[in-house]
Amino acid sequence: MTKLKGESILKRETGAFHKGKPITVELHPSFIVLKTKNSRTGYILRYDAAVEAAMKIGAIQKRTEKHDLKNGQVSQYGEVT
Numbered sequence: 823m824t825k826l827k828g829e830s831i832l833k834r835e836t837g838a839f840h841k842g843k844p845i846t847v848e849l850h851p852s853f854i855v856l857k858t859k860n861s862r863t864g865y866i867l868r869y870d871a872a873v874e875a876a877m878k879i880g881a882i883q884k885r886t887e888k889h890d891l892k893n894g895q896v897s898q899y900g901e902v903t
Contacts, residue, residue, distance in 0.1 A: 826851040835859060 826832065832849040839845065843858035854872070857864035 826849060828851065830851070834847055834849075836845045836847060840858050843861070846857055846859050848855040848857075848864070853866050853868045855864040855866055
């Protein structure tokens with residue numbers, strides 16, 4: 823894996839779209855910039871904040887699955903969880 827160091831920036835176009843425009847990412851050593859292609863406005867997201875948000879979402883999903891299992895409810899995929 824290549825480490826991002828100093829002032830190195832990696833720019834890529836993703837396969838994801840927002841309102842019909844491809845989403846581009848700029849990977850910086852400590853944050854990511856998200857924007858739509860040919861847009862001047864970018865949104866900065868720190869890596870540590872992204873990981874923390876993902877962990878919170880995972881914990882909520884796990885808690886919901888446990889609650890559904892306890893109550894015998896069916897998941898969004900049609901499975902009894």
